[in-house]
Amino acid sequence: MRLALPILLLILPCSSFAIASSASQRSRGAAVFQVSGCQHCHTIRTVGGHKGPDLSSVGRRKSKAAIRQQIVYGSKVMPAFGDVLAPDELSDVIAYLRSCRDKPKP
Numbered sequence: 001m002r003l004a005l006p007i008l009l010l011i012l013p014c015s016s017f018a019i020a021s022s023a024s025q026r027s028r029g030a031a032v033f034q035v036s037g038c039q040h041c042h043t044i045r046t047v048g049g050h051k052g053p054d055l056s057s058v059g060r061r062k063s064k065a066a067i068r069q070q071i072v073y074g075s076k077v078m079p080a081f082g083d084v085l086a087p088d089e090l091s092d093v094i095a096y097l098r099s100c101r102d103k104p105k106p
C-alpha cells in the first residue's frame with residue numbers, strides 16, 4: 001500500500017483536487033495524451049516538448065468547450081485530432097486537461 005500513492009501521483013500528475021470527472025477517466029486521458037503525440041509538442045509538469053504551450057495550467061485558462069475545439073480542429077500549427085481520436089479518447093483527454101490546474105509560475 002505504501003507504493004500506491006506515489007504511483008497514483010505519477011499516473012495522474014494533474015488531478016490533485018476534486019473535479020467533475022473520474023480518476024480512471026483522467027488516467028485514460030493522460031495515456032491518450034502520451035500516445036497520441038500531444039506530448040511531443042506540449043509539456044505538462046516539465047515532461048514533454050515545446051512546440052506548443054505548456055498545458056500544466058490549461059484547466060484554469062480554458063473551458064471544456066475551448067479545449068475540445070482546439071483538439072478537434074487544431075490550428076495553423078497544431079494538427080486536427082477530430083478524425084484521429086475516438087470519441088471516448090477525446091472526452092478522456094479533455095477530462096485530463098481540465099484537471100491540469102497548476103498555479104501559473106510567478
Ligand code: HEC
Pocket residue numbers: 033036037038039040041042051052053054055058061062067070071074075076077078079081093097
Ligand atoms: C505539432 C505540435 C502539436 C501537437 C502534436 C499537438 N499540439 Fe496542441 N497546440 C500546439 C500549438 C502550437 C498550440 C498553440 C495554439 C495554436 O497554435 O493554436 C497548441 C494549443 C493547444 C491547446 C490550447 C492551449 C492553450 O494554452 O490555450 C490545447 C488544449 C492543446 N493544444 C491540446 C493538444 C492535445 C490534447 C494534443 C494531442 C491530441 C495536441 N495538442 C497535439 C501544437 C501541437
